[in-house]
Amino acid sequence: xxxxxxxxxxxxxxxxMQIESLIEEGHWAVGDRLPPEMELxxxxxxxxxxxxxxxxxxxxxGLLETKQGSGTLVRSSSSLGAAMERHLENxxxxxxxxxxxxxxxxxxxxxxxxxxxxxxxxxxxxxxxCRDTAQRDAVEDFISADMAFHKAMVKASHNQLLQELYExxxxxxxxxxxxxxxxxxxxxxxxxxxxxxxxAIREQNIEEAIKYVNEYxxxxxxxLASELKEEDx
Numbered sequence: 001x002x003x004x005x006x007x008x009x010x011x012x013x014x015x016x017m018q019i020e021s022l023i024e025e026g027h028w029a030v031g032d033r034l035p036p037e038m039e040l041x042x043x044x045x046x047x048x049x050x051x052x053x054x055x056x057x058x059x060x061x062g063l064l065e066t067k068q069g070s071g072t073l074v075r076s077s078s079s080l081g082a083a084m085e086r087h088l089e090n091x092x093x094x095x096x097x098x099x100x101x102x103x104x105x106x107x108x109x110x111x112x113x114x115x116x117x118x119x120x121x122x123x124x125x126x127x128x129x130c131r132d133t134a135q136r137d138a139v140e141d142f143i144s145a146d147m148a149f150h151k152a153m154v155k156a157s158h159n160q161l162l163q164e165l166y167e168x169x170x171x172x173x174x175x176x177x178x179x180x181x182x183x184x185x186x187x188x189x190x191x192x193x194x195x196x197x198x199x200a201i202r203e204q205n206i207e208e209a210i211k212y213v214n215e216y217x218x219x220x221x222x223x224l225a226s227e228l229k230e231e232d233x
Contacts, residue, residue: 015044015054023063024078034064034072078164094225096169101217103166104150108209110157111201119156123198126152130193146192156201192216 022028034040034055041051055072058064065075111119129145147170154166194216200208 011046011050012053012057015046015051016057018044019054019058020063020078023074023076028074030074030077032074033070034074036071094221097217097221097224100169101213101221103154103162103169104217105210105213107154107157107159107162107166108197108201108213109206110159110162111153112204112206112209114158115156115201115204119152120202122152123149123156123201127193127195127198134193142192146194149194153197153201 019034028034035043037048037051041048044051046054055064055066059066059072063074063076063078064072066072115123126145126149130142130149133139133142133145151166151170154163157163194212197209197212197216199205200212
């Protein structure tokens with residue numbers, strides 16, 4: 001059987017896949033500088049042109065970035081994360097909230113089914129932090145505790161892909177919550193304590209968990225859209 005010689009493009013794709021795997025496996029973390037060009041050429045057994053094409057493809061995908069004087073740096077921990085970042089950068093706050101609703105609604109019902117004692121303990125810890133920071137009117141601390149609560153709820157879903165998708169929304173989520181703190185009343189923190197959601201998850205009440213998420217995200221969107229003078233939300 002005649003074997004076809006690997007094309008230059010296929011070699012580039014192989015290098016791209018190997019670099020992606022190394023990043024996703026944690027060999028290189030976000031912010032790390034890739035080894036020198038000659039070292040990578042020897043490691044992958046490819047030419048300089050092939051390596052540079054692979055690097056350019058990964059830069060275009062958002063996984064890597066090149067900086068003058070700094071070399072090539074890891075920008076994202078996965079190709080999925082890079083794609084999410086590109087889309088979220090071009091999305092407005094209302095669109096981000098719509099995606100957040102979809103993810104949190106699914107997370108809430110899965111958490112109500114799959115949560116265990118450790119999950120409930122972690123949710124209760126963050127809930128107590130939310131109450132404490134709200135009483136002290138420590139807005140920044142409250143936002144951090146509230147975000148930790150939401151991420152703990154998503155973790156309680158025990159769905160790895162859902163956790164990864166939600167993790168990439170951390171920055172836009174922070175922005176949306178901070179925005180509400182600015183436009184809402186001084187008692188905004190207390191109004192955003194999700195004790196009813198925690199109760200629904202604890203009691204494994206799927207319907208109430210979904211209902212609560214629908215209501216608080218809808219209210220969030222309505223007030224934010226009004227502030228931003230957007231009619232369609």
